[in-house]
Structures are given as structure tokens and as C-alpha cells.
Amino acid sequence: MKSMFFRLFLSFMAIMVVTGVVGFFIFHTFHQAGLQNLRNGDIFALERRFSKALILSGEAAYKIYIHEGRDEYARYARELNSFEEITLLLVGPDNRTLLGEKLDDEYLHLVSQARENTQEPVIRNDRGRIKVAKHIAESYVLVGIHLIGPPPEFTGPPFPELNRFIKPFRERDLFRVLVTFAVASAVCYFLAKSLTAPVRKLRTITQRFADGEFSARVDKKLRGGGSELEDLGRDFNIMAERIEGLIDSQKRLLRDISHELRSPLARLNVALELARTSADTEQVEKLNIIEKESGRLNELIGQLLKLTELQHAGKPQFTASVDVTQLVQDIVEDAAFEASFYKSKIRIVSIESAIIPGCEELMRRAIENVIRNAIRYTGEDNEVEVRLNRDENCIRISVRDYGEGVPHDELQNIFEPFYRTENARERGKGGTGLGLAIAHQAVQLHKGQINAYNCKSGFMVVLSLPG
Numbered sequence: 001m002k003s004m005f006f007r008l009f010l011s012f013m014a015i016m017v018v019t020g021v022v023g024f025f026i027f028h029t030f031h032q033a034g035l036q037n038l039r040n041g042d043i044f045a046l047e048r049r050f051s052k053a054l055i056l057s058g059e060a061a062y063k064i065y066i067h068e069g070r071d072e073y074a075r076y077a078r079e080l081n082s083f084e085e086i087t088l089l090l091v092g093p094d095n096r097t098l099l100g101e102k103l104d105d106e107y108l109h110l111v112s113q114a115r116e117n118t119q120e121p122v123i124r125n126d127r128g129r130i131k132v133a134k135h136i137a138e139s140y141v142l143v144g145i146h147l148i149g150p151p152p153e154f155t156g157p158p159f160p161e162l163n164r165f166i167k168p169f170r171e172r173d174l175f176r177v178l179v180t181f182a183v184a185s186a187v188c189y190f191l192a193k194s195l196t197a198p199v200r201k202l203r204t205i206t207q208r209f210a211d212g213e214f215s216a217r218v219d220k221k222l223r224g225g226g227s228e229l230e231d232l233g234r235d236f237n238i239m240a241e242r243i244e245g246l247i248d249s250q251k252r253l254l255r256d257i258s259h260e261l262r263s264p265l266a267r268l269n270v271a272l273e274l275a276r277t278s279a280d281t282e283q284v285e286k287l288n289i290i291e292k293e294s295g296r297l298n299e300l301i302g303q304l305l306k307l308t309e310l311q312h313a314g315k316p317q318f319t320a321s322v323d324v325t326q327l328v329q330d331i332v333e334d335a336a337f338e339a340s341f342y343k344s345k346i347r348i349v350s351i352e353s354a355i356i357p358g359c360e361e362l363m364r365r366a367i368e369n370v371i372r373n374a375i376r377y378t379g380e381d382n383e384v385e386v387r388l389n390r391d392e393n394c395i396r397i398s399v400r401d402y403g404e405g406v407p408h409d410e411l412q413n414i415f416e417p418f419y420r421t422e423n424a425r426e427r428g429k430g431g432t433g434l435g436l437a438i439a440h441q442a443v444q445l446h447k448g449q450i451n452a453y454n455c456k457s458g459f460m461v462v463l464s465l466p467g
Contacts, residue, residue, distance in 0.1 A: 008195055012188035050146040051123045051132040054088060058134065058142030061090055065098055074099055086146055093139040107143050114141045198229045202236070212444070214244040261301050268294055300434070322363050324354040324395060324465075328388050331368050335384075339375045345383040346375060352388055354395045356467045358446045366442035366450075369435035370399045370461045377403035377459070395467040402458040411452045415440040439463070 057080060065073035073090075077099070080088050090098045091111050097103070103111065110133035113122045121134040130146040201218075208216040217240060218233035272291050279287060332348055339346045374384045378401035385400045406414060413419050418433040436450075443450045448465035 008192035009188055012191055013185065016184050016188065048123075050130045051121060051144075054086075054130075054132045054144035054146060055121060055134050055142060057088055058090060058144060059136060061088065062136050062140060062142070065090065070098070086144070088142070088144045090136075091141045091143055103143075110143050111141045114143075115139070202229070202233065206236070209240055214240065214247060216240065261297070265294060265298050265301070320357065320359065321355050322358045322360045324356060324363065324397070324467075325351060325388060327360065327363060328367060328386065328397065331364065331371055332386055335368070335371050335375060338372065339384065342375055342378075343380040344375060344378050346371070347383060347385065348387070349385045350387045350389060352390050354388060354390050354467055356395060356446070356465055358465075362442040362445060366439040366463065367397060367399075369439045370397075370450075370463065373435055374399050374401035374403075374459075374461070377401055379403050390467060393466065395465045397463040397465075398460055399462075400455060400458055400460040405454040405459040406452065408454065411454070414452060415450065436461075 061073060061076055061080070064076050077088065077090075080086060089101075089103075089107065091103065091107070092098055095103060095108060095111060110122060110124075110131060114133035114135045118135040121132055124131040132142070132144045132146075134142045136142055205216050205218055217237050269291070272287055272294070276284060276287055328351065329348070332346055335346050371384065371386065378384050382402040385398075387396075387398045387400075389396050389398075415436050417437040419437075420433045440450050443463055443465065446465055448463060450461065450463050453460045453462070
């Protein structure tokens with residue numbers, strides 16, 4: 001449940017539910033107190049008011065029956081009795097309603113009392129039910145009931161408003177609750193979505209920036225209203241511009257230095273060849289040392305230029321196919337000679353068929369740099385193991401040596417340009433610190449990943465490519 005969207009959504013729902021429950025009980029408390037005060041102080045006036053209303057309605061019904069007939073009376077009675085709180089009947093001399101219905105004992109008792117006292121209406125309050133019986137004319141009696149409390153058969157709370165909520169739901173009550181819950185859920189969903197949408201957009205932009213798209217910026221549609229998100233978006237853009245400027249400056253500096261060094265090196269090699277023609281044996285040995293160091297420097301400059309080229313390549317679309325299987329076999333075969341120089345061996349443990357879209361030269365550089373790095377550090381009388389495996393969606397090239405490995409906190413740093421561990425510096429056989437950086441850039445251009453792991457004995461680099 002780490003998603004900000006779901007946390008906001010559930011928070012809004014919880015607030016609405018708690019607010020509804022608290023509001024209901026507050027309403028019930030005040031309503032209960034109001035009704036209790038009403039019962040204690042004004043119940044007599046309330047009984048008179050309701051009974052008078054029932055008597056007036058009954059007299060009107062009787063006049064309709066006398067002057068307009070039975071059908072009009074029936075229509076009026078149905079409309080009046082459609083209210084849940086009111087029951088009104090006109091009883092004839094035969095103790096039946098004017099519509100021919102029989103009366104139960106409760107109504108018959110009221111009718112008999114009304115006929116005994118033809119001057120005053122009979123009024124009773126039976127637990128919130130105002131009962132009225134009134135003699136009208138010629139043995140016609142009005143019987144009415146007005147409900148202001150729960151029906152006698154209900155033993156729950158003494159108020160109809162509370163009764164509606166906590167007695168077993170009727171079908172229409174359940175439908176209302178479901179509709180209310182659905183509307184509340186929709187409101188909470190869209191509210192949470194609108195609040196988290198700018199955050200999701202900002203996260204997408206930061207991911208693009210982290211993937212190397214340093215031109216990614218927060219647009220004005222994300223920032224607006226003078227909110228904290230506007231400040232966050234503005235700060236992100238300032239940070240991104242500064243980082244992009246620094247990275248561009250660094251790449252430009254490396255590129256310019258590399259180009260500028262090429263010319264002096266070329267002149268130095270020409271001077272070496274001229275000096276070699278007139279040098280004696282002792283001088284030739286010194287010149288060979290100078291030539292060797294010049295060659296290493298020339299190799300370093302070449303790798304710098306290649307790394308700068310890869311860093312500026314963006315994300316190219318490869319259309320050519322690369323036979324990774326054949327490429328690994330060729331590189332291992334060529335690397336066997338270098339392994340013999342370090343008194344070690346290299347072999348392919350397992351290999352499967354793999355063809356991917358890409359650039360063969362870039363893939364060759366990536367795999368070769370990783371293998372040469374493993375040969376350099378595996379140690380004498382050890383071997384380098386190469387595996388090429390694939391599953392449904394991924395190709396993995398793993399290169400394992402049996403050297404000392406890399407400190408755990410430096411595993412990700414070895415893919416940075418010019419980074420070398422302390423062991424590599426001390427032993428004097430470390431490379432330029434650019435081989436793994438070039439491999440990292442080449443694999444990223446192929447939309448893959450490169451990772452390093454310390455094994456129980458040795459060290460492993462894994463290149464993962466989509467395929």
C-alpha cells in the first residue's frame with residue numbers, strides 16, 4: 001500500500017465514512033433530546049394539533065362521500081392514506097368502513113367510545129401513535145391514527161428517524177446506501193487522481209532524466225496555481241539545467257583534450273622513428289620505453305574519443321542484426337592469446353543461439369572490454385568462464401573470473417570513467433579505467449543493463465540485453 005494514490009483514496013473514503021457516522025449520531029442525539037423535550041412540555045398541544053388535523057381531514061372525506069359519491073371518496077382516502085404516518089377511516093353504522101372493509105378490535109374499541117361520547121373526540125397517545133375517534137353524523141364515525149413514534153410491534157429505539165437507519169434494511173434503503181457509497185467512491189477516486197496526477201508526471205520526467213535524457217523538463221501544465229508543486233517543478237528545472245550544463249562541459253572538455261593530444265602524439269611518434277635511425281643499442285631500449293608509453297597514451301585517447309562519442313549518441317534505432325553467439329566465440333578465441341600472457345585461461349562454459357538488433361562494433365567493444373578486464377584480474381593458473389544464455393525475453397552474457405573481486409560499496413562505481421579500485425592501482429596492471437565505462441554506454445544504447453557481482457570466489461559481470 002505504498003501508492004500515494006491509494007493512500008489518498010482510502011483516506012478520503014475513511015474521512016467520508018467517519019464524518020457520516022459521527023454526523024448521524026450527532027443528529028440522532030439532538031433529535032432525541034428535542035423529541036424528549038417535546039414529550040415533556042408540549043405533548044398535549046401536539047396531540048390536539050394532530051387530532052384536529054385528522055378530524056378536519058375526516059370531515060372533508062365525509063362531505064366528498066355525501067356530495068360526490070363513493071368513487072371520489074375512495075380516491076381521496078387512498079391519497080390521504082398513502083402517507084406512512086397517517087391512517088384515516090370513515091366507519092358506517094354497520095361498523096365497516098365506507099369501502100366495505102372490516103375493522104379490527106383496536107378500531108372497533110375507538111368507534112364504540114366515540115359513539116358513547118358524541119360531543120368530544122376521543123384522543124389517545126399510545127407510544128407515539130396519536131389515535132383519534134370522532135362522531136360525525138348519523139352514526140358515521142371518523143377513526144384516525146397519526147404516527148409520531150415507532151409502531152407498537154417494534155422494540156428498538158423510540159424514534160422513527162433512528163428506526164429507519166438501524167432496523168433491518170428494506171430493499172429501497174439498501175439501494176440508497178449503495179448509490180451513496182458509489183457516488184462517494186467516485187468523488188474520492190477523481191479527487192485522489194487529480195491530486196496525484198502532477199506527482200506522477202513529475203516522476204515520469206525524473207525517470208527520463210535519470211535514464212540519461214538530460215533535456216527533460218517540467219512543463220507549465222504541471223506547474224500552476226502558485227502551489228508547492230509549482231515550486232518543486234521550478235526547482236527541478238533549475239537543477240536539471242545545471243546538471244546538463246556540467247555534463248555537457250565535461251564531455252566537451254574530454255573531447256577537446258583528446259583531439260588536441262592526438263597531434264603532439266603523432267609528432268612524437270615521428271620524432272621517435274627519426275631518433276631510432278641514429279641511436280645506439282642503449283638508446284634504442286630507452287626509445288622503446290617511450291614508444292610503449294606513447295602507445296598507451298594513444299590508446300587512452302582513442303578510448304576517450306569513443307566514450308565521448310557514445311555519450312553523445314542519444315538513443316539510436318538499430319536496424320542491423322548482430323549474431324551475438326558468433327561474436328562471443330570470436331572474442332573468446334582472440335582473447336585466449338592475451339590470457340596466455342597473464343598465465344591464465346579462458347573458456348566458454350555454455351552458449352546458446354542469440355541474434356539481436358544492434359551495432360556489431362559496439363557490442364564487440366562491450367563484450368571484449370569485459371572479457372579483457374576479467375583476464376587481467378583472474379590471477380595466474382586461473383581461468384575466465386564465459387556463458388551465453390537466453391530466456392524468452394532476455395539474453396545474458398556472464399563473464400566470471402577468480403580474482404580478488406571488488407569491495408561491495410564500489411561495485412557500481414567501476415562503470416564510471418577513470419574509476420579504478422585500490423587493488424588495480426597498487427598492482428600496476430590496471431587498465432585506463434575506461435573499458436567498463438565504454439561497455440556500460442554500449443549496453444545502454446542497446447536498451448540493456450550491465451551489473452557486477454562478487455561471487456564466493458571471484459567476480460562476475462553480467463550483460464543483459466533484450467532479445
